[in-house]
Amino acid sequence: MDIPVSEETVAVLNKVGITREQLKIYVLLLKEGPKTVSEISSILRKDRAAVYKHLERITKLGLVDKGLGNVNVYIARPVEKLREIAQASLEEQYIKERTALNNIIKELERINGTYGTHYKSEYTMIFGRKRLYQELRKLFKETHSEYRLIMSGNGLLRSIRHGLLEDYIEMLRRGVKVMIISEVNEQNKREAAMLYQYIPFKHQGGLQIRLNIFDQDRVLLGAIQHDEDFSLNRSDDSYILIYDRNLAKGFIKLFDVILESSQDAGIYLKEVL
Structure with missing residues (x-):
């Protein structure tokens, strides 16, 4: 049945x-x-x-x-x-994410107060998923040492289905250290296993942000609408690309905190690998 x-x-x-x-x-x-x-x-x-x-x-x-x-x-x-169960869990997640965001803002304000007068930042707005993928591929080619990525489970599925795994592999070939935090779930296990074969990424449940850090000077943040939609045709997603070394350092600290609390994704992929 x-x-x-x-x-x-x-x-x-x-x-x-x-x-x-x-x-x-x-x-x-x-x-x-x-x-x-x-x-x-x-x-x-x-x-x-x-x-x-x-x-x-x-x-x-x-x-x-x-x-x-x-x-x-x-x-x-x-x-x-x-x-009741779902609402209580989602509210708890929201409180944790809001607290984490407030801590990020405080840290960034501290960094800006200490170093802001020594470094001029620039930013570019990006709208729509197709444009995002075009810009990502340019940024990948300009990345020389480190790439950090936090994405949702649906974001992982979408990125593998639309060919970004080849770009990740190309960075690895050039000696770039690629670090990824995402979520393994029932829907993306096949794609997650494909990614894990090349990049032993970390699992963190309930991720709702897309954060990219290129080397230590560029940050790409995304506000993703309809994350459950796997197509590239959505035009209502919006992203901001920030060129700011000090801001990037703050987000690297955030990435490291989330990384420490994450688990090896291979634990969730045993039956697939």
């Missing part, structure tokens, strides 16, 4: 730690009532051990209850509970 779920729904719930398969199990229990592990495994045509693991996860989240009795059945809690 196939349980249809939209990509938009999966993308949102991935941010709160609920995978596509876990969502399918929850929807099945909502539609058809309490089921045992064996019944769920049979209906969804999934391995029993995998189903049990998913059930344990969503039970701990509070989406599902385990019934009492000689035969263990799993019962879906009301949809309102899903909304």
Whole structure:
């Protein structure tokens, strides 16, 4: 039995730690009532051990209850509970990101106050994904020592599908140190595995920014609309390219902080690699 779920729904719930398969199990229990592990495994045509693991996860989240009795059945809690769980998780992420942003601004203000009179900065606005990819390829060619990148899981999928892996590899051939932080999820595992073969990047869940640092003097920041859209035809994305060595140093510190709290992406790609 196939349980249809939209990509938009999966993308949102991935941010709160609920995978596509876990969502399918929850929807099945909502539609058809309490089921045992064996019944769920049979209906969804999934391995029993995998189903049990998913059930344990969503039970701990509070989406599902385990019934009492000689035969263990799993019962879906009301949809309102899903909304409560998702909303609480997203609000927690927002608070963390807002705190991190405030700390960045304070650090940049300190840097600007200390060094701002000695260095003139310039910036360029970039609109639309096609233009972004054109500018990125120019910047890659002008990068000689280090390249740092933070992108969302959808950003990783999009960049590999649209050919940026070849540009990353070309930088490696020229001796550029390429450092990437992104998210591995159910939708991008194939593309993530392709990237990991060349660049052992780091995994950090829930990333919502696109930050590029070229060498130690150029920063590209992105405000991405409709991150779940994988095409290059969106014109409502906007980016700012800043030429400022002192600002770049501040963002390198931010990158290093996030890097320290990230895990090796290979942990999440064992079954793919």
